[in-house]
Amino acid sequence: QVQLVESGGGLVQAGGSLRLSCAASGRTFSTSAMGWFRQAPGKEREFVAFISWTGTPINYADSVKGRFTISRDIAKNTVYLQMNSLKPEDTAVYYCAASSNWYAHMRNEYDYWGQGTQVTVSS
Numbered sequence: 001q002v003q004l005v006e007s008g009g010g011l012v013q014a015g016g017s018l019r020l021s022c023a024a025s026g027r028t029f030s031t032s033a034m035g036w037f038r039q040a041p042g043k044e045r046e047f048v049a050f051i052s053w054t055g056t057p058i059n060y061a062d063s064v065k066g067r068f069t070i071s072r073d074i075a076k077n078t079v080y081l082q083m084n085s086l087k088p089e090d091t092a093v094y095y096c097a098a099s100s101n102w103y104a105h106m107r108n109e110y111d112y113w114g115q116g117t118q119v120t121v122s123s
Contacts, residue, residue, distance in 0.1 A: 002026045002112040004096045009117030012086055016121070020081040022096030022114060032102040034072060034079040035110060038092035038119075045095065045107060049081065052102050059105050064090075086121045093118050 008020040022034065035050035049060045049070040058070060069082040079096060094117050097110035104110060 002028055002031060002098050004098060004112055004114035006094065006096045006114045006117040009094060009119045011120045011122065014086060014088055014121055014123050016086050017082070017084045018086065018119060020083065020094055020096075020117060020119075022079045022081075024077045024079070024098060028077050028098070031098040031100060031112070033099045033104045035097045035099065035104060036070065036079075036081045037095045037097060037107060037110075038090075039095070039116075040089075040092040043092075047105050047107065048094070050099075050103075050105055051079065054102075057103055059103075083119070086119075088121045088123045091119060091121050 003025045005023045033050050033052045036048040037045050038048050039045040047061050051058045051070045067085045072079045096114040098112040099110045101109050
């Protein structure tokens with residue numbers, strides 16, 4: 001089993017920044033990639049970004065390219081999502097997830113999920 005714990009969410013004004021963290025524990029050696037997804041009220045959970053534990057590949061949803069940056073710290077078993085130039089439409093619960101695939105941008109490719117952290121962007 002792999003446990004994932006997100007942190008760093010909160011309330012921010014449009015144009016502001018937040019950094020989300022996801023600490024992984026347990027059988028992390030069984031995972032190859034880590035991803036971030038988000039779910040807004042009344043909407044499907046959608047892909048945001050993923051990164052392989054090796055550092056590449058990395059992929060982003062078109063809606064966040066140029067504004068969000070995903071990174072990882074292997075020594076800490078932690079993945080980060082730096083979110084800049086935030087917009088009200090970025091408001092959602094953000095979930096961290098772990099996959100055994102090295103290239104994983106589909107929700108059904110992820111085996112483990114965190115509990116989520118709320119990000120609210122005010123206009």
